[in-house]
Amino acid sequence: MSKTPSVPGQNEWWTAGRFLLVLTATVIVVFPRVVLGLNTFFYRDYGALGYPGAYFLKESLRHGELPFWNPYSHCGVPFLAQMGQWYPPSWICVLLPMPWALNVFMLLHLVLGGTGLYWLARCWGAGEFAAGLAGFAYAFNGVSLSCFQWGNYIAALSWLPWLIIAVTEAWRRGGRWIPLAALVGAMQVLTATPELTLMVWLFLGVLWLSEVAAREIKIAASAGRLGGVVLLAAGITMVQMLPFLDLLAHSQRNTNYDAGQWPMPGWGWANLLVPLFHSYRSPQGIWFQSGQEFFPSYYPGAGILALAVLGVLWTRTRLSAVVAGSALFCWILALGNNGHLYSWLKQIFPLLGIARFPVKFTVLTTLLIPLPAAWAIGRIQSGPNQRLRRNLIATGIIVLLLMGFLVWFARQYPLPTDNWRATGENTVLRATLMIALLGGILFLAELKNQAVRLALQFGLLGIIVFGAFNHNPNIVPTLPASSLAPGLWTASGKPPPPRLGEGRIMISPEAEQYLIYHQLSRMDYDFTGKRLAEWYNLNLLDLIPKVTGAITLRPAAFDRVERYLYYTRGTSCSDGFLNFVSAAWYSDPENPVLWTARTNFLPVITAGQRPVFADDDAAMNAITATNFNPRLVVYLPESERPLVTVTNPSVCSLASARFTDNSVEAVATATAPCLVVLSQTFYHLWQAEVDGHPVPLLRANVAFQAVQIPAGAHHLKLIYRDRNFVFGGIISLLSIAICAAMWWHGQRAFDRNRKGV
Helix, strand or coil: CCCCCCCCCCCCCCCHHHHHHHHHHHHHHHCHHHHCCCEEECCCHHHHHHHHHHHHHHHHHHCCCCCCEECCCCCCEECCCCCCCCCHHHHHHHHCCCCHHHHHHHHHHHHHHHHHHHHHHHHCCCCHHHHHHHHHHHHCCHHHHHHHHCHHHHHHHHHHHHHHHHHHHHHHHCCCHHHHHHHHHHHHHHCCCHHHHHHHHHHHHHHHHHHHHCCCCCHHHHHHHHHHHHHHHHHHCHHHHHHHHHHHHCECCCCCCCCCCCCCCCCHHHHHCCCCCCEEECCCCCEEECCECCCCCCCCCHHHHHHHHHHHHHHCCHHHHHHHHHHHHHHHHHCHHHCCHHHHHHHHCHHHHHCCCHHHHHCCHHHHCHHHHHHHHHHHHCCCCHHHHHHHHHHHHHHHHHHHHHHHHHHHCCCCCCCHHHHHHHHHHHHHHHHHHHHHHHHHCCCCCHHHHHHHHHHHHHHHHHHHHHCCCCCCCEEEHHHHCCCHHHHCCCCCCCCCCCCEEECCHHHHHHHHHCCCCCHHHHHHHHHHCCCCCCHHHHCCCECCCCCCCCEHHHHHHHHHHHHCCCCCCCHHHHHHCCEEEEEECCEEEEEEECCCCCCCEEECCEEEECCHHHHHHHHCCCCCCCCCEEEECHHHHHHCCCCCCCCEEEEEEEECCCEEEEEEEECCCEEEEECCCCCCCEEEEECCEEECCEEECCCEEEEEECCEEEEEEEEECCHHHHHHHHHHHHHHHHHHHHHHHHHHHHHHHHHCC
């Protein structure tokens, strides 16, 4: 592959070190209050899902316990088996003040990603400034800014260019590149973005095949090296993947779970040029596509897209064909069922249906688009060429005409939620910035004065940054850091919340629906209201046990109960069920921030109920019926009849109950054999012991736990044991040791060669 030519003296200022400094300074300038710890990111899943989980991890470790199980959400749910929990940099946040640590974690990954793209562009033939502009375009675009809603996506984006560099060098050169590529690949997998992992490895596979077909590399040697990278990377991730795969197999997620939800609309490609095309303005000022509310934007920048098209047309290499073809493939796949390719592939590979939200496939294009744009800049800067200038001007005019047509189309055929005036004004600004960017690049080729050239280059980078933040105003909102401070329940004047094992709070189905579909225009009021409602995972900030939650994967049986109560028309929560799940507080159906204290609810652990054997459908109807009395009866599956000898209610007292993240203990004294019932989610990795001897753990009331104990006084213990972590940890450590040995061996070989030994 030939490198893009550069003009001597034009690019030498933009060394890797200076680019890193400029990018870091830019991030600080655009997020000054976040860097200082005064403000925090919070929007959508970041504040309500991701940050509370990080806070829970920090608090558990601070108290000396690894939280394999989270007893505060969904009546208990696996925690460390969830994807993303074993991403090493996230554990650094445990040692530093929150939320500042997690916010800086996000910003550092943004810098890491932009720097990686700079190096990838340099490796693939771009000059220094062209690579720098590509790095800025990768760090500042619609997708990257949208990803501030999820820390793991920012982290995944940051590793993509480094992964491509390391893996391609590994299959070409082997040696120390193999363990390095394995480590980078493992880091990218551990960020927990399966769709992005799939797409980048498909891209790498196509790239490898193209080099094999061109006989640039030997198939056997390169395939062996590539296989070594994959095996080592997989081995490093086993501490996460073995528990995760086991959880996935027992979770609510299957190949048809929310299949095809939130794809790119059929007209979604228009938003690559006109970001507000057929979009609506949310009450909080952020724009979303009608029918696709996952990403606020995937706008790459009209000028960057125009340059990318020219870069592909001008270079016409195998690499440019692979890059362009992969980008088109991603955009078609992102259409979901609208583009047919997604449906067709899902029929061939059903596991594709486990991934949610097809629009996520646009993420890889944020890496693919800046690269050919950098090649185009290199060609323009290589010297005066009237043909290239005419091509650039013609492309700019074509893009302007397309933008104008789309604005006209939006005016003639609007959707009910469209705002044509805002769309038109926004598009005019996009067009102006595109003209400024393309014109500045043309003018740059004529400048000889180094100081003026450098000033103009900074101006072009400024256009990238300004366009990214301006195309969808307030796309990365922040709030004062105090918004995420723990203890809001008590600070609001309510009595102390229930402690672990004593009771839980429960959001009413009506309040849950209101919280999902309603927003206040003021983000601070809206977020405070959601905190007072203890919505999603926000209860973790106050460490209050809750019946529901927002953990990604949950045991399938409990998810069935939750969906039945919250998302099945005509159902309601009876007092019997509320008492069984230990609902000490219940939110007002008409006002989610108001809570009503309940009496007569049961503690999490009770005993003495009469067993009734029934299938899950009958049991579901029974436990949600108005006459359900959890003090007297417990429903067990017919398959567990041989394990139970109890037939009648029993007298049993419970004492010294103790609950931790991963265990439950109590002393039970019974006059006859009896059942001990826990309103804790049943999961196959919980093990029950009576006086130190293992006994069967029964699935009770569809999704909860029960244990039979003999007459007399006995010590009952339930403990969460996941041996997958042990086996996975051993494999991960061995894989890391192999990588270290390969690195050390490679260093010794390098030293011998340098000394001529």
